[in-house]
Amino acid sequence: MSRLEASAVNIGEVARRAKVSRSTVSYALSGKRPVSEATRQRIQRVIDEMGYQPNASARALARGETRTLGLVFPPAGSHYTDMQLDFIGGVAEAAAARDYDVLMSMADAGEEQSFQRLVGERRVDGAILMEIRLEDARVDRMLRTSFPFVTIGRVARPDDTAWVDLDHLTLVRRCVQHLSDLGHRHLAFVNRSEALLRAGYESARRGQDGFELAIRQLGLRGVAYPCDDDAMAGERLAERVLAEHPETTGIVTVNEASLGGLYRGLTGAGRTIPRDVSVTGIAGARWAEAVTPSLTAADVPAHEMGRIAIDLLLERIGDQRTPPRHQLLMPPIVLRASTGSAPVSSGDHHAPAGS
Amino acid sequence: MSRLEASAVNIGEVARRAKVSRSTVSYALSGKRPVSEATRQRIQRVIDEMGYQPNASARALARGETRTLGLVFPPAGSHYTDMQLDFIGGVAEAAAARDYDVLMSMADAGEEQSFQRLVGERRVDGAILMEIRLEDARVDRMLRTSFPFVTIGRVARPDDTAWVDLDHLTLVRRCVQHLSDLGHRHLAFVNRSEALLRAGYESARRGQDGFELAIRQLGLRGVAYPCDDDAMAGERLAERVLAEHPETTGIVTVNEASLGGLYRGLTGAGRTIPRDVSVTGIAGARWAEAVTPSLTAADVPAHEMGRIAIDLLLERIGDQRTPPRHQLLMPPIVLRASTGSAPVSSGDHHAPAGS
DNA sequence: TTGAAAGCGCTACCAT
């Protein structure tokens, strides 16, 4: 006996009630063929009456496109950051605005399981890959199969792929420059976790490159530390920095999740921000403003990055032949209350910025 | 070999190469009919060679199920909280473990657009609704069409629906109790935004109920304030509370996003936490630990809630006839550093530290 | 144990 999802109205039923053929209903809906105003209205009335909506699976099968985009993000093991949520929000919003849905997939650079489903079973027309590594198996795979995709962050050979990324190198350099301008000579850099670094996360790598470059160019002293993505790690790291390099007066951090702990460690050790130690870096605006004193930082435009990723992806889907485009973002550093002149011993002035 | 290139491979091609019928290939894959070991292996070899994977749309159409679940969350206008991200992570993980995909949809209680796509076009087999209101049009609609769904939070008539929720009322009462035990007599309650309250967000409502109930039962004094979901609002609110009720020594907050600002406002006004003012409430563990001093709070088990939501939903999908189940969670209050005994002079008068 | 074929609901081509 046949399955009876009777509730599901289909195009045939609409056609019958409107006394037209199924194709006419289809065309009335898509507008891909002229339909006389009279029949169009009659069809529309029936559709409204019956609450008809075309079945997405059937349409996808017939059209050969799902109008769904995949969003591949890392498993929770590595804790999510606030900016990732904003990013997801941006993606979902932009996709909806362009009449696409977003399918979430959790897969790290190694795992192929969930990933196979997305592209192998053609559940999506294209995909966005988060938390990219410099060498990334998923990227290689997509390139091989010429499956449309966009990465958040760049791989080692950035010209082959479409991506949107923060210019971590420049951003960190600017942070160092800012501290240097304020008279700080001894800096520390708080990076993402050692595991991420070792795995080749490009943002972690390039941030560190920027730090070391700037330190050299400006003739400063500076040490880079990896740090796990949580408050406790930040707190311990602050203690360690002060123990190993008590002369440190400026800190640059790209590790948003550890920020609260970093502050706590600093103040716990008797340092006042920004009187004794200035802190700056890259972070989501919400975190930058949640801490006291609020963080002078390059605010990650996560929401916008989501939007851009969608646009780049739709571009790829629409035209596979054009070489992929990229977008490198350099949000300005927003001055807040966590940076000020270096203490007199290492600078000249002593006037904290902001309050 | 041209392994993945061949994603355009379909079941017919596999059948031909294996010299069997398409149905045999299908059965070999699904195991719904015995297939001789010899042919099974032959088929498998061809599948491996060609990298065949069944097309999801076609399968969904034929089977009448998409093996996709919808996750409906509110547009970014109302700021996302950290716990929402954890929740999404939990949902995605649990779904993947059960061989389902998750489709994101952004729709608030009013908007039907994106929402229609999910359920109307049968893109998903069931849906999870976040940020529910006591009276929620989406819920009514799903009930009417008997579409399987689960809500995060309860509607006014909770017995009709499947849901997972925090017991905000009890949790807030416990917070008040905790402060009361520490000798605090004058409390303030920091709720979600006025807009959310007015819109009938159940968590905001019940939290406030719990506060007022506990205040009455314990014979305390207390005032409830709505607060927008950001640091600045928290800061302003702290100032307002101290201005209107300087005798306040205990604060209960369910507004995670404003927490950092609340702290800043308190300390900015010369109050030390927890010496002068104790703070406690409901929050994601990461936020509770990011602030200094870390927040004594009932930690929202967002990840677990995501998992539970998936389980409840699959239960609904599997069996529409059984009455819906619910789960009310009451995570314990984790003692951290933001609460302490009330100041000795508490009750009559308070001398600000900075005077 | 296997094959043939009828759908699933929609789109788009070929007619008229």
Next chain:
DNA sequence: ATGGTAGCGCTTTCAA
């Protein structure tokens, strides 16, 4: 301007 119909790729009956 409209109708008829052959697919899209898979599942699942019905037959052998």
